[in-house]
Amino acid sequence: MNSERPVLLVVDDEPGVVKLVARFAEKQGFTAIPHSSGRDTLAELHTLKPDLAMVDLRMPDVGGLDVLRAIREHHAGCQVILMTGEATIETAIEAIKLGAMDYLSKPLDLDRVGQLLTIVREDLDRRRLILASESAVARQLEFNGMIGRSQIMQELFGLIRRIAPHARMALVTGETGTGKELVARALHARGPRAARRFVTVNCSAVVESLFESELFGHVRGAFTGATETKQGVFELADKGTLFMDEIGELPVPAQAKLLRTLETGEVQRVGGPDARRVDVNVIAATNRDLVTEIAAGRFRSDLYYRLNIVEIHLSPLRERREDIPYLVAAFVRGVAERLGKPILGPTQEAERLLMNAPWTGNVRELRNAIERACIFCEGSFFGKRELSSALGPAVLRPADSQALPSQPTEKAKNGQTDLLLATAERDHITRVLKSTRGNKKLAAQQLGVSRRALYRRLDRLGLR
Numbered sequence: 283m284n285s286e287r288p289v290l291l292v293v294d295d296e297p298g299v300v301k302l303v304a305r306f307a308e309k310q311g312f313t314a315i316p317h318s319s320g321r322d323t324l325a326e327l328h329t330l331k332p333d334l335a336m337v338d339l340r341m342p343d344v345g346g347l348d349v350l351r352a353i354r355e356h357h358a359g360c361q362v363i364l365m366t367g368e369a370t371i372e373t374a375i376e377a378i379k380l381g382a383m384d385y386l387s388k389p390l391d392l393d394r395v396g397q398l399l400t401i402v403r404e405d406l407d408r409r410r411l412i413l414a415s416e417s418a419v420a421r422q423l424e425f426n427g428m429i430g431r432s433q434i435m436q437e438l439f440g441l442i443r444r445i446a447p448h449a450r451m452a453l454v455t456g457e458t459g460t461g462k463e464l465v466a467r468a469l470h471a472r473g474p475r476a477a478r479r480f481v482t483v484n485c486s487a488v489v490e491s492l493f494e495s496e497l498f499g500h501v502r503g504a505f506t507g508a509t510e511t512k513q514g515v516f517e518l519a520d521k522g523t524l525f526m527d528e529i530g531e532l533p534v535p536a537q538a539k540l541l542r543t544l545e546t547g548e549v550q551r552v553g554g555p556d557a558r559r560v561d562v563n564v565i566a567a568t569n570r571d572l573v574t575e576i577a578a579g580r581f582r583s584d585l586y587y588r589l590n591i592v593e594i595h596l597s598p599l600r601e602r603r604e605d606i607p608y609l610v611a612a613f614v615r616g617v618a619e620r621l622g623k624p625i626l627g628p629t630q631e632a633e634r635l636l637m638n639a640p641w642t643g644n645v646r647e648l649r650n651a652i653e654r655a656c657i658f659c660e661g662s663f664f665g666k667r668e669l670s671s672a673l674g675p676a677v678l679r680p681a682d683s684q685a686l687p688s689q690p691t692e693k694a695k696n697g698q699t700d701l702l703l704a705t706a707e708r709d710h711i712t713r714v715l716k717s718t719r720g721n722k723k724l725a726a727q728q729l730g731v732s733r734r735a736l737y738r739r740l741d742r743l744g745l746r
Contacts, residue, residue, distance in 0.1 A: 338366065
């Protein structure tokens with residue numbers, strides 16, 4: 283188990299309660315941060331990094347529910363327990379709806395407090411263990427800069443191993459951000475030319491009038507601005523590998539000259555009289571459907587068939603979601619090391635968001651989201667708040683809420699409220715039953731109801 287002491291924030295306007303809880307928590311392996319004012323707590327909340335907070339419900343300056351809301355906003359991974367001397371069903375339900383872990387009546391039952399502290403400490407240790415395990419597995423799954431445990435990725439890695447020693451030309455297809463250049467580099471690194479140069483050219487970034495010069499080079503004076511002789515990328519990649527990204531952006535006139543070079547192994551510099559022999563492996567990549575481009579007259583069919591000796595298609599991230607935890611672990615490790623931050627990974631809530639996001643930008647979008655979250659992260663875990671700027675409001679809303687009309691009817695509002703109340707009641711009763719290890723008599727006493735009333739609630743909520 284992790285030896286790091288979890289941090290408990292205690293907020294209560296009664297000094298005796300603060301001192302009692304802090305001393306008890308210290309003995310349970312926590313580092314306690316005492317606060318006697320809700321307003322002071324809110325002012326300092328951005329500097330605190332609590333794993334658990336025990337907050338008094340009724341304080342003279344700022345109420346416990348307001349402190350709870352602020353903690354959930356700033357520290358999504360922090361559990362919150364409310365304490366009160368005036369317990370009511372209404373405030374208990376409101377607390378649970380806001381995400382409180384439990385709701386304790388004063389005077390505090392220290393046995394129950396001890397149970398809750400143990401649960402939080404074990405949950406933190408378990409979360410750290412899971413994230414450490416995913417990071418270790420990610421290292422083992424790494425294949426030339428790519429990570430994947432899914433069958434799709436394992437088949438891709440196997441294909442690269444088989445064809446890398448032999449492929450002279452290959453076409454890599456897939457959506458933006460799926461890792462086409464990583465595949466090209468893997469083919470080069472695992473082939474017989476690994477010690478030679480790997481040259482890249484992005485066809486979408488080259489001005490159309492300079493395409494021929496970029497690919498094949500030019501001699502001095504060949505055109506205005508050609509003040510000196512320049513090698514093209516084919517000559518630079520001689521005896522090595524040339525990666526042509528976004529090949530679908532290549533103008534049709536340049537496509538004809540590229541086809542000739544691929545067939546003859548010769549390049550002719552712009553303005554030069556002689557052809558030069560080159561020995562180059564060519565890997566092309568595109569996010570376009572080249573068959574559609576051929577039908578539209580924007581891409582030559584003979585060039586397509588020449589490049590497509592071997593086609594490697596990369597699946598979008600949404601089709602291999604089981605790889606997301608390992609990609610996240612690898613990205614977090616890299617960014618945390620670069621930033622010098624002790625970040626372990628996402629909270630469980632944040633991990634659910636990451637697993638369910640659409641990822642239209644694929645692995646590149648995921649990497650950028652993790653980097654942004656790590657930059658804003660102030661503790662060991664980043665949560666929904668840190669991901670908000672990267673994922674957008676549509677992803678951050680719960681799936682059910684996205685389906686609701688923009689102006690729900692009164693009946694829909696009432697139904698939604700009833701559902702929330704039933705969920706809150708079910709969660710609260712489940713926690714109490716768990717704390718009493720299924721002892722319904724003791725659970726009924728803690729809930730303040732008769733055993734028969736408890737059984738009726740269990741039937742109504744489907745808990746029996």
